[in-house]
Amino acid sequence: MFGIAILGFFIAAISLPEDFYTWLTVACIALFLAFVRVHGKLSEKSSRARLEAHLIRLELLANGGDHSGFQSGHAYVDVKHPYSFDLDIFGDRSLFQMVSRSVTIDGARALADEFREPFTNPDEIKKRQEVTLELSGYPDLLLAMRVEGASYEEGAEDVSRLLDWFKLTDIIRNSFLLRVVIFLVPAITMALILASFLTEGLTPFFTIVIVFNWILLGIKSKQIKETAYYVAKGVSTIDKYEALLGELSKHKFRHPYLIAISEKAAIGLAAIQQLRKLAHLFESRSNGMVGPLMNTFFLFDLQCVLRLEQWRKENRDTLSAALETVTILDVYTSKAIYSFNHPEYIYPQISDHGASIRAIAMSHPLLPEYATGNDFSIGEQEQLFLLTGANMTGKSTFIRTVGVN
Structure with missing residues (x-):
């Protein structure tokens, strides 16, 4: 029966028109790409679910007294501090290791600063208690912040390097001649490509454009590498901050302070999304085929640097505020998770009767x-x-x- 089925298939295939095979091929390719897309989404969901399970498992271990899965804060140990060393604030089996769930380097540092220099203003303390208490009622948000933060790597100097980039002088935006060249070269290249379909003998013109482009790229190579150092190397950190801002901006809060933070996050998210796209675009220059080809005909590196400089001019203050917003919420997330894990613990009442x-x-x-x-x-x-x-x-x-x- 199987042999008869195969024979019937070949007879049917021979009798079909040739266009059928073309459309069948196109349909199969489209179906394959659709399956690849679906597989990618399912794989991403699976990875996220495994990460969520891992983080929840760590919390269960912590509730049983095992905090070894969290950062100890060894970097903040200071034997000369008035009390942090004697009270085991930092290090293995420390207060910091028990509380900290920081997903950013600046967030961990800010939390450590609060342990070393606690707030003494009663109104500020009460506000922070209220904010922490409200956040502890959003376990899904707290888990999402942890998952997003753990999904991306962050270099020790990525954020500071990004902020240092804002101090650099624009190399293209301040040069009218360079901006004109960057605009004209792609236009001339496209015109030559289109003209090559209509006439011959354009090779010398292509050669002139290519040589000119690489001479210009060579002259500006130092500035291009400098921009790549400050921006392209921090792509993973930019991705992380975008994800964290996205979680904050879409959540509805009640406390006025959290509402203000959420609004800042929404503004910062729009700006950092643009930066992420530009940073990933610029990072593609490292591709052995795309980078050289695009630079040869379109001055790709200089095009990216110009766009980044324009973004920097428009979003200097916005990015700084966005980074600060993530740091603040990172600190609150640690406290809120601790509060959620220990609902039986109280928030101390602040006395107005002096030191007691x-x-x-x-x-x-x-x-x-x-x-x-x-x-x-x-x-x-x-x-x-x-x-x-x-x-x-x-x-x-x-x-x-x-x-x-």
């Missing part, structure tokens, strides 16, 4: 949940607290508990 502490069942956050808490008060009536006890009975732990809380 009053706590009930206070315990160290790094100790297991079954640890016995202690009541403690000082500053209202008691000005001195005398702590005594035998060795290994928890005096140092109690002092650290007071200090950390």
Whole structure:
């Protein structure tokens, strides 16, 4: 039966018109491309789901006391700091490792700064508590921020290098002659290409254009490489900030501060999307075929540099604000995730009666949940607290508990 089916297929194929095979080929290619596109989307969803599962698994381990999957903050250890070294604020099994879920380098640094220099203004503290409490009610957003941040690499100097790029002098935008040349060369090249279909003997003109282009590119090679160093090398970081701004801008918040942050994120998102497209376009110059070919006929590198300079002029302040917005929300995300993981923990009430502490069942956050808490008060009536006890009975732990809380 199988042989009869094959024979029938060949007989039918021979009897079909030739155009049928052409359209069949086109249809098969289109179907193949559609399958490739679908496979790409499914693969992306699968990778995201695996990353989400990994991050959730880390949180479950952390709730069980294992924080080793998170950054320890070793870089911020300072033995000369008044209290951070004694209170184990940074390092393995530290407060920073327990709280930090930073997905940007600047966000981790800003969180570390808050641990080293806590806020003392009561109104600022209350505002931050309110913002953290609201964010802790958006677990999907918190997970999305973590996933987007973990999906892209960030070099240690990418952001600072990008900001340094804003300090450079424009090499093309400030030169009227260069702008004219960049406009005319592609036009002349296209005219020659079209004319070559109508007449012969244009090879000398092509040669002149090609030689001129490469001489000009050679003269400006230093500035082109400089722009590539500052922008193209930070493409992954630009992608990361675009993704994070996208998550922030599309979420609806209630707190006025978060609403303002979301509006800033939307403005920054539009600007950084343009930068991402330009950065990826400029990065394509490293392609062994595309770069040389496009430079030979269209001065591709200089075209990209000009567009980047124009973008820089129009979005200097916008980008700085966007980067700052991501850093601020990165810090809040860490605190909000910690609050979400520990709903039984309270937000302390700020006293207006001077320097005083009053706590009930206070315990160290790094100790297991079954640890016995202690009541403690000082500053209202008691000005001195005398702590005594035998060795290994928890005096140092109690002092650290007071200090950390």
